Amino acid sequence: MALGLFRVCLVVVTAVINHPLLFPRENTTVPENEEEIIRKMQEHQEKLQLEQLRLEEEMAQLVAEKEALERVAEESQQQNNTRTAWDLWSTLCMILFLMIEVWRQDHQDTPSPECLAGDEDELPGQEGTPLRGLTLPNKNTLGHFYEHCIRGATADAARTREFVEGFVDDLLEALRSRCNRDTDMEVEDFIGVDSMYENWQVDKPLLCHLLVPFTPPEPYLFHPNLWCSHQSAPLDRQGYGQIKVVRTDEDALGCVCGKTKLGEDMLCLLHSKSNGLRPGSEAGELLCAPNSPYLDALQVMKWFQTALTRAWHRIAHKYDFDLAFGQLDTPGSLKIKFRSGKSMPFNLIPAIQCEYSDLYFVSHLAREMAGDVPVSSTDWLLSFAVYERQFLRMTSKALPEGSCHLSCLQIASFLLSKQRRLTGPSALSSFHLKTALLHLLLARRPADWKAQQLDAxxxxxxxxxxKSLLEKKLLHFFMGNRKVPAALGLPETVRLAEPLNLFWPFVLQRSLYRKTMDSFYEMLRNAPALISEYSLHISADPATPPPKAGVL
Known part of the structure; x- marks a missing residue:
């Protein structure tokens, strides 16, 4: 134990003696590289300061980026809210526009409220147009002009119709007598249509339009294809159709041969290989287009003109006048030439009845009715002339006695006729005037058509x-018009079809539209002076006929 204590004491004494603060060594010296160490420490301090500055800058940049991201997020949120509100507003506007369009289609296909308002002087029109400031003569002058200049000039219409109808009866009877009922087309009785049979004829000479339906010989029949049965019909083909020539036994639904396979040596009594309509053989004799089962208008024109010529030669000895064709592009445009030099024109229009209705396909009225000629000779125009006559007759029964609806149409047609002779024809025709009148008749009350309201x-x-010209939109009165009275018997396929715009050519043909508008406004400017001039001339000298057409 004494040895252990001695060792501890020895260690303590040795540590005390070797401590540098108590007993410093005399040979201690400062290292020679002290300045270099100080310099390195300063450089290290500067590096630390630079690193601190860089870290501070990075921290500031991160803070700025974070703030920018927060601002972008806020702006994006605001834009999303704005876009959502805008989308909602656009959707509401679109729904509103659709509702307005549906309402307009249902209610605004008739005359606008401006035209049907009680104040007849406030009429829609573009600023500065003649119609807004148009002042027609007073009721007395207008009535006097109508009675003496229009009604007086067409007083012999009944006698003209009677004479033409009697002659046409004889002519068609001669035509039937020369036809072979087994191979030739069968001609039916004529049907009077248009202005002469609706009592609003104005132009001289008086002109009768007569539909002449015809049917094919047995066992064939005509199968019309309406444009409204095809939803993809182009605009220029709407209102037209094709007529297919088929056999009556082609669609025998109860025949067994169409459902079972017969042997090679077994034949059906109703059908055989020779019964089919072969292009180029029987089709040519049935007036079809080459290599086509569809009826060709040019073939019909040649056949009809040839048949009329033969029929006239058969009965020519009975009459003291000559018969000639009027217009070469119109198959039934005829003219009676008397020995005195006078002539009496009339039109026989070959027509095909459409499915037991009063609709008829005609071949040469396209220029007058639609302002365009069919591109294909197999396109036939659908004519509503019979329905127009029936509608006017039905409406007249509900109107007051001496109503002015036909007087309005006659005066407007008279003004249009004079303007045509002055500046040439335009795309506006008397058919458009009649269509506008039919729309007004359907929209107005019967009491609004009294004779005293002719000027209004x-x-x-x-x-x-x-208004229709400015909008380039005049709807066909029958096609797609659900307001047509059901008592008229219009086929549902036509009544529920898409409406047909008669002014659609104006949308594409700007020059035609401009010419038509200029002619229309010039007609309006000339109307007051023309009516007054004719009225004064008649009042001054009742025995003197009115001035020549075209002299304004």
Whole structure:
């Protein structure tokens, strides 16, 4: 134990002696590289300061980026909210526009409220147009002009119709007598249509339009294809159709041969390989287009003109006048030439009845009715002339006695006829005037067509026509018009079809539209002076005929 204590004491003494603070060594010296160490420490300090600055800058940049991201997020949120609100507003506007369009289609296909308002002087029109400031003569002048200039000039219309109908009866009977019922087309009785049979004929000479339906010989029949049965019909083909020539036994649903396979040596009593309509053989004899089962208008024109010529030669000895064709492009345009030098024109229009209705396909009325000629000779125009006559007759029964609806149409047609002779024809025709009148008849009350309201209704008719021209939209009265009375018997396929715009060519043909508008406004400017001039001339000298057409 004594040895252990001795060792501890020895260690303590040795540590005390070797401590540098208590007993410093005399040979201790400062290292020679002290300055270099100080310099390195300063450099290290500077590096630390630079690193601190860089870290501070990076921290500031991170803070700025974070703030920018927060701002972008806020702006994006605001834009999303704005876009959502805008989308909602756009959707509401679109729904509103659709509702307005549906309402307009249902209610605005008739004359606008401006035209049907109580104030007849406030009519829609573009600023500065003649119609807005148009002042027609007073009721007395207008009535006097109509009675003496229009009604007096067409007083012999009944006698003209009677004479033409008697002659046409004889002519068609001669045509039937020369036809072979087994191989030739069968001609039916004529149907009087248009202005002469609707009592609003104005132009001289008086012109009768007569539809002459014809049917093919047995066992064939005509199968019309309406444009409204095809939803993809182009605009220029709407209102037209094709007529397919088929056999009556082609669609025998109860025949067994169409459902079972017969042996090679077994034949059906109703069908055989020779019964089919072969292009180029029987089709040519049935007036079809080459290599086609569809009826060709050019073939019909040649056949009809040839048949009329033969029929006239058969009965020519009975009459003391000559018969000649009027227009070469119209198959039934005929003219009676008397020995005195006078002539009496009339039109026989070959037509095909459409499915036991009063619709008829005609081949040569396209230029007058639609302002365009069919591109294909197999396209036939659908004529509503019989329905137009029936509608006017039905409406007249509900109108007051001596109503002015036909007087309005006659005066407007008279003005259009004079303008045509002055500046040449335009795309506006008497068919458009009659269509506008039919729309007004459907929209107006019967009491609004009294004879005393002739000036107001004439003003309204011109207003409606101007509005249609400005909008380039005049809907066909029957096609797609669900307001047509059901008692008229119009086929549902046509009544529920898409409406047909008669002014659609104006959308594409700007020069035609401009010419038509210029002619229309010039007609309006000349109307007051023309009516007054004719009225004064008649009042001054009743025995003197009116001035020649075209002299304004």
């Amino acid at each position: 209704r004439l003003h309204e008719l011109l207003c409606f026509l101007e």
